[in-house]
Amino acid sequence: MRALAVAMLCYAVPAGAVTCADVEHAGNSYTTCEVDVTAEDLRLFLRDDNGAILGSFAAVDDFVADKTLVFAMNAGMYHDDRAPVGHYVENGIAEMRVVPNAGPGNFGLLPNGVFCINDGSAQVYETLRFLELSPSCRDATQSGPMLVIAGALHPRFLIDSTSRYIRNGVGTSADGARAIFAISNNAVTFHEFGSFFRDVLKTPNALYFDGKISRLYATDLRRSDFGFQLGPIVGVVE
Structure with a gap:
């Protein structure tokens, strides 16, 4: 049984170039959604036109009005007022600067990183590498820790850790053409x-x-x- 409260479907339907599937690995269950960034409209969402936090998938779907939300996921840590903890850019407008230093909590467990989206491409950068390269991002959200860095696991991950939660994140292909989002369906380290x-x-x-x-x-x-109100949300609209 899933640990999340979800509305589930018994069958799948095509959703353009977004493909979702349930995957079992090493005794754990995950749901993945792969986005062809070259074909899909992948964006970040935080506030409506009046500056109010959207906070939910339903609000985002209403906000895009003339389009339909086909995929979405919470996309980065946020404060009590749901403002982003780290760097946040939406449609070329920056709301929050890059935070390069270590700090409390998972966000400050360096190295952390930035998910950078442009028309036709997306990349995950380790934060200091992001500052070094200073890439242009139409949308960007900073979170942490990094899960994988140049093919290696984050150096502070412990194989015998007892800290287990439902977790979600994103990985990108080397060429930036694919973004693969994943959420665990049971608590994982x-x-x-x-x-x-x-x-x-x-x-x-x-x-x-x-x-x-x-x-x-x-x-x-x-x-x-469904559950808590959210801060930054990443989604695909069609």
């Missing part, structure tokens, strides 16, 4: 979650979004998780 991106999804770089509040919206699976 950082080591297990990072290993899933490295060994199964085979993304050279992957970034942790959050735990406990992790949620997924996928029309491909007729799934819409």
